[in-house]
Amino acid sequence: MAADRIFVGGGGEGYGAPQHLLLGYANRHGLVAGATGTGKTVTLQVLAEGFSAAGVPVVLADVKGDLAGLALPGRAEGKLHESFARRAATIGLDLQYAACPVAFWDIWGRQGHPIRATVAEMGPLLLSRMLDLTEAQEGVLNIAFRLADDEGLPLLDFKDLAAILAFVAQNTGALSKTWGHVAPASVGAIQRRLLVLENEGGAALFGEPALDLADLMRVDAAGRGMVNIIAADRLMQSPRLYATFLLWLLSDLFESLPEVGDPEKPKLVFFFDEAHLLFDGAPKALIDKVEQVARLIRSKGVGVYFVTQNPADVPEAILGQLGNRVQHALRAFTAKDQKNLRLAAQNYRANPRFAIEDAIREVGTGEAVTSFLEPKGVPGVAERTLVRPPSSQLGPITADERAALIAASALRGKYEQVIDRDSAHEMLARRAEAAARDAEAAEAAEARAAEEEREFRSARRYSGGSRSTRGYDGTAPKPRSGKGRSDSVGEVFAKSVARQLGSKTGQALVRGVLGSLFRGR
Structure with a gap:
């Protein structure tokens, strides 16, 4: 021929x-x-x-x-x-x-x-098709991808996708100010579809x-x-x-x-x-x-x-x-x-x-x-x-x-071993750990301040004095500083985690939303 x-x-x-x-x-x-x-x-x-x-x-x-x-x-x-x-x-x-x-x-x-394929290579359009998302849910997924890009969080495997969506779920209010309304119900629907995909073995595709x-x-x-x-x-x-x-x-x-x-x-x-x-x-x-x-x-x-x-x-x-x-x-x-x-x-x-x-x-x-x-x-x-x-x-x-x-294939051994690089899952886990340490330090400082306050009040009762509006050293107290609304998404994340870690209820919530971030560490 x-x-x-x-x-x-x-x-x-x-x-x-x-x-x-x-x-x-x-x-x-x-x-x-x-x-x-x-x-x-x-x-x-x-x-x-x-x-x-x-x-x-x-x-x-x-x-x-x-x-x-x-x-x-x-x-x-x-x-x-x-x-x-x-x-x-x-x-x-x-x-x-x-x-x-x-x-x-x-x-x-x-x-x-x-x-x-990596999650980033797949992209939000094809992932939305795979997960059978609505238009509103696809919009939320696009925000998650944009957020990962802006924060330098590589989306490589299934854990990374779950982690960035958990972060979006925890910070819908703050994210809505930048990218429009992010409905918690839409985030939850995506997370449930991801669970179905994982149960079907689809997580193996990403990585x-x-x-x-x-x-x-x-x-x-x-x-x-x-x-x-x-x-x-x-x-x-x-x-x-x-x-x-x-x-x-x-x-x-x-x-x-x-x-x-x-x-x-x-x-x-x-x-x-x-x-x-x-x-x-x-x-x-x-x-x-x-x-x-x-x-x-x-x-x-x-x-x-x-x-x-x-x-x-x-x-x-x-x-x-x-x-x-x-x-x-x-x-x-x-x-x-x-x-x-x-x-x-x-x-x-x-x-x-x-x-x-x-x-x-x-x-x-x-x-x-x-x-x-x-x-x-x-x-x-x-x-x-x-x-x-x-x-x-x-x-x-x-x-x-x-x-x-x-x-006998020439490709044997090239793809069999999974590589788990530092990516969104690990980076967000470190941020959560850092926020937890900061929260513990803040809680300890607050406890010390409360103890000093009690000691001060006790001493004034014996001396008959009254509480001064000035500081302990006689100087005027310094005003608290604020940053307005210009915080980065990373700062929003740290503050959000720190606030919630201030109570046992908050700690349980963080573990529930970001639990996958702390497993295996």
Whole structure:
């Protein structure tokens, strides 16, 4: 096959010409759609193999564990091989089984290298989406991030986020004077959502060492692009966490990579499986961000491919930017299904040989209606296509095989050990301790002054004198100094803690609000 294209499939009797994805237009994004069981996962696997063979690194989420088979060659035996061999002969493919170079990743570090981001890198917009916050709650979260920036409090891990929110909760009155009303109820709602996220295991996403994007863009010694497989079977149990995590990854690529224009082949290809999760219930601000990233990231050499059941799952503004399309069968059982089928057919360049709507309804498993960009970026005519069989193993691998591949990885040991740097949690803990010491000193001084007052009154009773309005040394008492409203947030914090530490009730309150700050010290 030519070096400038990926062979996706071909045809026999009743099918069209061989279909190729041109590497020069692969960064114009794409769509793989179809009902459950129609072959989307195999098509994704075929495309990942093609990009890897062309030296293009790939990032994909393995929702069911099936895509781990990319790490092993297919087997030239059994009924599956016989089926593959027949299809290869039909479409004129010389089928050679081979594995891809693979790196396994997992947020929880069980099925691959741990993958983390700092809280600051995630940012308030994506965190708000992950936590399903209201607009008012998102505003409070933005204040917390701004406060951390102004006070030099790095937000790295989950403890840092909890600590800064605890501080905001304790000082809503003072903060409202600077940044507008900060409702205690909103802060409490965010803290409860954080607790839910922690219970779901989402805290493991935040921390250091954070992911180095260069580790996703590697090639092996033979020049093949690394296929980065993110274990998503557990991640899918928290759909918002899954969608937000992948969107963060895409956004981080967008922010970090330089402009390259239209390269001969992409620098990286990103597959977003179960793409409907990204848009379900998403606020307009988030959809606008996805649209912006999809529109601009191609000039940075990154191709984004959405994999979903129905093209209608993807907003129209984003769907219009997906130039390379593989449409597996859609089922039209209801009026809504029939409408979606008609809309899907309208997204393809017409072919006079067949009705696209009928073809989308009729294609079998492993078949699709395809349209790939041609030279000059012109959409290709829709064709009925038999998708080529994969060269790598179809289906999951064993736990032992996965463990052996992880142990042999060049990245082994780089991300496994968590680093806990000095950050907001530790800094606020030190401030609390300093405020506690100051409060104890103030309480001791107040006790001494009270004792002196009692002694003074006792002495005056025996001498018959009266209390002077002047100081003990005969001089006028000095007026108390005040700073007005110009205190820094750090001073507000210290004063607030010191006031509350003046009583046992106050100490209990501080421990309740900032308890996480003092654990483990």
